[in-house]
Amino acid sequence: MHGLMQDRPLTIPTLLSRAETNFGHKRIVTGGTTETVATWREVAPRVRKLARVLESLRVPAGACVGTFAWNSQRHVELYLGIPSSGRILHTVNHRLYREQITFIVNDAADDVLFVDRTILPVIWPLVASFDTVRHVIVMDDGGDMPLPDDPRVLDYEALLAGQADGPFETPIEDENLAASLCYTSGTTGNPKGVLYSHRSVVLHSLLLLGADVFALSERDVVAPVVPMFHVNAWGLPYAAMQSGSDLVLPGPVRDPEELVSLLSRHRVTFSAGVATVWRDLVPALRRHDLSSLRHIACGGGAVDDALSSAYEEAIGIPLTNAWGMTETSPVVTTSRLATHHDGLDSDARRLLLGTPGPAVPLTEIRVVAGGVEQPWDGQSQGELQAAGATIAGAYFGADSGADAFTADGWLRTGDVATIDEWGYLRIVDRSKDLVKSGGEWISSVALENAVMSDPRVREAAVIGVVDARWGERPLACVVPFEGVDLTADDVRDHLRGRVASWWIPERIEMMTEIPKTATGKWSKQTLRQRFADPAPDAD
Structure with a gap:
């Protein structure tokens, strides 16, 4: 016997609807030479116009649409408009090697590309190597490269201006449809594609709101420093739509002083990025008021205590580690202080927060050595494996990567780890780095x-x-x-x-x-x- 509940699909259009109706007044700030501020009430019609643009350009349903863009309002519009129209958002990292960019665009068979004008000098010389791209749509973020005199090149704002507002023409009724695509970094071969569903995106955004995860709420001001071209900026833009948080995006800003100033001026409460970014910001911390920050998530590797201590001394809070991969949407664990840690002194608490922590809801982790699952004793080492509704079960594209998954469907992460009796993960090393x-x-x-x-x-x-x-x-x-x-x-x-x-x-x-x-x-x-x-x- 089945339950008697309404069968409503978990899809990205529901995130836009919630943001527009419940939080229409909340802000999306984009930094840069000219800082811009918009509300969800202003952004939502642009998202629907974008969906109509894709129809007018005859982008096939289910096709991949590539983006080369910074963290910005326009990129948020792409995050929503592309999957809500039945296409696949394909965020591409323009910092990769030229050969890797060409491989990724061709492997995904991107039909149309959206490119920030400041990134156009990197991408335009590669367009001839892209097999399937029909149009390059330029988003003017202040770049000075003249637009190529080529009929394939179109202007983003002009395309939106030519469309009327209205509902999405084709509702997304299947939550398991592909929504977005991101490729791994490809450090040991060609990058591999990870294809997220509408369902996995919505579930991942919900788990970030949990009190023992990032605890995002309507009162927060969220600043994803992690790029939006990398694993959907850890899902934070979608989570901000769920919670009603203000969203502060750096745009093309990379200067540490400007970035810290952005966090200070907009009273950011939550931010996330990799350790190298947080390390670059240390010299500027004491020159700005960052008292609004309550949580700084650090991923992409171990949090060394010297770096975490520098933050605790400068602004009063240490860094909090989180662990995940492109294949895991990405957040699988994040550290927190539990009741059994109440007796720890401040140094021990900081060191604990610098570890990956326990698995978040909807995910499971285990450590396996010699084909045997190891006990949770904090000592027994083995390969870390993960499973859950927000974790990939196969790769997209030319490389299936079948050896990355176990016979019972768990992802083999390539990390060597231990898990203690409370479920707290510690990464010993990448297997190839031992x-x-x-x-x-x-x-x-x-x-x-x-x-x-x-x-x-x-x-x-x-x-x-x-x-x-x-x-x-x-x-x-x-x-x-x-x-x-x-x-x-x-x-x-x-x-x-x-x-x-x-x-x-x-x-x-x-x-x-x-x-x-x-x-x-x-x-x-x-x-x-x-x-x-x-x-x-x-x-």
Whole structure:
């Protein structure tokens, strides 16, 4: 016997309807050279006009529509208008290599591209390599590149102006229809497509509102610093529509001082980004009033305690870690203080918040080694696997990635982890980043955190390099703060007593910057290529 409840599909048009009717007065702020402010009451008609534009351009139902855009009001309109019209929103990271961009656009078979004018110089030279793109629609965000004299190039605002407002012509009745597409970073091969459904997007946006997740509410002012071209900005724009939060978007702003000023001026209460972004903002923190901030979510890797301490000292709150992947929508865990942590002192609380934490509702995690699920004892290590309604069950496109999923349907994340008795996750390392020296494992994450506990160190990344005697040894790439005189011996002295003696690297490379991936993570692949050869004085 089935329940007797109304069968209403979970679809993205319902998010727009809620934002317009319940929160029509709430703001969407876009930073940039000229800051703009609009309300949902003003944005909603533009979204419906956008859907009509796609009809007028004869974009097929179910086709992918690519976007190359910053965090902005117009990008929010694309987040809503494309999937609400029965097409697939395909956000593309313009910071990827040219070859990767071409592969992604062609693999998705994008029919139309929407491009911010400031990004057009990157994309237009690649258009000839795109097999299926019929139109490039330019959104003028202040860029100075002249528009190409080409009939395929159209203007966003002119297209909207030519449409009348009205309801969506074809209601989305199947919540399992594809809504959006995002590709992984492709650090070990071609990027893989992750195809989200309307249902998964709505469910993920709802779970972010949970009191033990991000606790977003109508009183919040949410500023996603994480790019909207990366995993739907962690679902935060959609969550803001659900909760009625004001939405503050940086636009093309990347300067740390301007970004901190934006957070301060608009009294932002919640923000999220990767550790490299938060690290860049540290020097500007004390020059602005950030007392409105109640939660700063940090993802994309471990939260080193030195960085979290810097925030706690400057603005009164530490960073809170969250863990996820493109394949997981992305949030699977986020840290929080539970009742059994009430006796912890302030330092221990900060360290706990710097760990990934327990699984959020609707998701499950487990650790598997040798085909056996490991106990939740905080010690037993294995491959982290995840399952749930917001987690991919297969890849889209040319690479099915079948080996990334277990026989019983769990996602194999590639992370090595432990889970304690309370369900709190700790990432030991990426499986490919562990260093096996003399038959024993060294965690690159733990060693990096130990190096960065030195207040003279700005960044540190650890990789494994071939060693004739031990098989592999750790190599530490270290970036001192500007104006600091730091030597390799200083780093080794700092590590003594903080890690096992055999963890201390013989090779320490002092650098001015750690190379980053297109999503702001450390590019260890680049470091491995750079330091593949043995040191000149190696035995």
